[in-house]
Amino acid sequence: MDQKDIEYFRDMLNAMMQDILKKGEETLEDMTDTVEVYADPADRATAESDRAFTLRLRDRERKLIKKIKSAMDRIDDGVFGECVECGDEISVARLKARPVTTLCIKCKSKQEEDERTRN
Known part of the structure; x- marks a missing residue:
């Protein structure tokens, strides 16, 4: 793999990392800033289900961060790919x-x- 490819993947991994971190910050802001009162229990259940789904997504992304860091380490070590x-x-x-x-x-x-x- 040539240096151009290595730089392409380094940029791709950095962009993935920044995107995940941005989504995490947005989720944290949304969940701490939002105080909603639901008159209907079905609305509350839907909101809770949506929050749980979002948190599961963020957990998967947290695990992906470890893999991204590992891939970046492999680039630094010269064994990526x-x-x-x-x-x-x-x-x-x-x-x-x-x-x-x-x-x-x-x-x-x-x-x-x-x-x-x-x-």
Whole structure:
């Protein structure tokens, strides 16, 4: 992978991180600033369900932050784009689809097949 690709992925990962952090701040502001009183219990239930869904999304994003940081560390260490399983290069197309991935498509497919056979 050339330096141009590395910089592309560094920028992509930074943008993903900034987007997640911005959404987290917006959610925090929305949940602390909003004091709503609901006359209808169904409205309250809907609002609570929406809040719970938003919090689940933010939790998934929190986990994604760890993966983004790990991918950025791999860039710094010069091993970004290498499969941790077999050592082969992960395709640029796969990295564009999922820049935090650590497995090439062949190893990921094998991992998923192994999981299916175990369950």
